[in-house]
Amino acid sequence: MTTTTGPLATRRLILQGAACVALLGLGNLPFAAAPARAAANDKYPEEAFKQKSEADAIKALYGKSAEPSDKVKLDAPEIAENGGVVPVSVTTTLDKVTSISFLVAENPFALAASYRIADGTIPAVANRLKMAKTTNLVAIVEADGKLYSATKEVKVTVGGCGG
Amino acid sequence: MASSIRVRATSNGDITEVQALIQHPMDTGLVKNPNGELIPAHYIQQLKFEWNGKDVFVADWGTAVSKDPYVKFSFKGAKKGDEIKISWTDNKGASDTTTAKIA
Numbered sequence: 001m002t003t004t005t006g007p008l009a010t011r012r013l014i015l016q017g018a019a020c021v022a023l024l025g026l027g028n029l030p031f032a033a034a035p036a037r038a039a040a041n042d043k044y045p046e047e048a049f050k051q052k053s054e055a056d057a058i059k060a061l062y063g064k065s066a067e068p069s070d071k072v073k074l075d076a077p078e079i080a081e082n083g084g085v086v087p088v089s090v091t092t093t094l095d096k097v098t099s100i101s102f103l104v105a106e107n108p109f110a111l112a113a114s115y116r117i118a119d120g121t122i123p124a125v126a127n128r129l130k131m132a133k134t135t136n137l138v139a140i141v142e143a144d145g146k147l148y149s150a151t152k153e154v155k156v157t158v159g160g161c162g163g
Numbered sequence: 164m165a166s167s168i169r170v171r172a173t174s175n176g177d178i179t180e181v182q183a184l185i186q187h188p189m190d191t192g193l194v195k196n197p198n199g200e201l202i203p204a205h206y207i208q209q210l211k212f213e214w215n216g217k218d219v220f221v222a223d224w225g226t227a228v229s230k231d232p233y234v235k236f237s238f239k240g241a242k243k244g245d246e247i248k249i250s251w252t253d254n255k256g257a258s259d260t261t262t263a264k265i266a
Contacts, residue, residue, distance in 0.1 A: 042221075044208045049225040085229045104227055108193055112227035118219045121238040122178065127222075128229040130191070 049111050054103050054138060057111040058147070061101065066140050066147035069094070074139040074150040080131060083156040089126035090150070094143035097123035101142075106135035131156050168249050170263035179241045179265055181212060181220070183249060184233050191226035206254055207232060213248040214241050241265055 048061035058066060076088040090100055100123065101114040112129045123141065131137070134155045141148045167186040172179055185207065192204025210222040210232075219238045241247070243265055250260040 044223055049223075089235075107227050108191070109225055109227065111225050113225065114223040115236070116218070116221040116223070118217065118221075118238070120240050121219050121236065124237065126233075126235040128233050130189075130227045130229055 045114065048114070049109060051110060052108065054105045054110040054136075057103055057109075058101075058140060061111065061114060062140070062142065062147055064147060066149040068150065069141075069148035070150075072139055072141045072148050072150035074137065074152050076137050076152050076154050079155045079157065081157050083131040083133070083158055085128050086131050086137075086154060086156075087126065087128050088137060088139075089124070090139040090141065091124040092141045092143070092148070094123065094141055094148060096144040097141055099140075099142040100125050101140040102127070102129060103138040103140065104129060104131050104135055105138060107132050166261045167259045168251070168261045170247070170249055170261065172247055172263050172265045174241065174243045174265050177239050178237050179239075179245075179247075180235070180237045181247065182233070182235045183210075183212075184231065185210070185251060185259075186231055187251075187253065189226065189228055189230045189232060193226075204254060207251045208254050210234070210251040211249070212236075213250075214238070214245065219247075 045061050048057050051057035051060050071093045073091045077086065080086040088102060097117050099114060099116050102112045103110045104112050113127060115125050117123055131154060134153070136151050137154050139150045169184045170181065172181045187207050188205055189207065190202050190205040192201065194202050196202050204226060206226050206228065207224050210224065211218055212220040220236050222234060224232070245265045246262050247265065248260065248262050250258060252258040
């Protein structure tokens with residue numbers, strides 16, 4: 001746990017501003033703000049992918065919670081005949097999008113994929129996910145430092161974790 | 164050996180649409196083989212798309228991404244003939260890199 005606190009704290013710092021730096025006792029970070037940011041952005045969020053619940057995964061990844069928004073459009077099938085390959089996509093009309101993540105609420109590990117959106121990249125992504133059973137699919141969009149979500153239930157007829 | 168990455172990048176004026184398909188088992192580590200032994204987790208953790216020396220799109224993946232993953236996104240600024248570089252690394256330390264010309 002101790003090894004991962006650093007990068008996670010760093011990410012939170014960036015999101016919430018330098019004011020938290022002193023509080024967390026990482027006072028040396030502001031001097032290396034630019035490299036620290038690059039490092040945090042490059043790092044694979046190992047801990048977030050280990051979280052079992054949706055809320056814990058969002059917290060581990062972003063350090064805050066999301067509010068539902070109709071500006072996040074989540075496209076997924078009503079019924080997935082093969083839970084091993086569920087095509088899902090997200091688009092949003094929000095500005096300043098920095099990241100888009102997909103979570104499957106009742107998978108063994110909730111976080112499925114997280115995408116970092118650079119400046120100049122359109123905030124839309126399509127991919128294919130595994131879903132263990134009928135459950136909620138959640139898309140999170142990080143825009144201008146805030147989190148927005150969209151949720152859709154996908155009925156899975158054959159689970160995606162049986163191989 | 165042929166690359167594990169297949170990429171199609173097409174320019175439509177200012178916007179370049181990129182589609183990638185990667186050959187990878189994406190084993191979750193939760194599935195048993197016919198002998199009842201767990202198949203160890205083996206999945207891509209990070210996939211990067213680089214254009215003009217900068218990451219335009221970075222994917223962090225867990226085990227819930229489907230076998231032979233597919234991803235699609237678009238970005239602005241590139242033109243026909245530009246090259247993009249695609250690379251992935253998985254949880255066992257394997258990696259692959261390829262480049263694609265924008266058509």
